[in-house]
Amino acid sequence: MTMTKRKTWEEIKAARKESPEERAGYEAARRAVELGEMVRARREALGLTQSDLAARVGTRQPAIARLEAGGSVPSIDLLDRVAAALDSALTVRFDNRKRRSA
Secondary structure (H helix, E strand, C coil), X not given: CCCXXXXXXXXXXXXXXXXXXXXXXXXXXXXXXXXXXXXXXXXXXXXXXXXXXXXXXXXXHHHHHHHHHCCCCCCHHHHHHHHHHXXXXXXXXXXXXXXXXX
């Protein structure tokens, strides 16, 4: 089975224009992509397929595919179930934002 190379967040970001309108959903999209990358890496490290993970989470394979692709912003409940299914702990934290110069 051949895996296609997925674009990294940096590649996606570079392809986007930098207008204020196009940056409106930037942070949410970035988090969704990064969460998806973390889920996929952990799933693959455990040798699980998307279908295996879906069965453990109590959902269907397309939902896992969307999550891994960053196509949806998951709820804390879903992330908690995914973490348990991946024998991992879910950690949520608040970090100070870095101030950007204008």
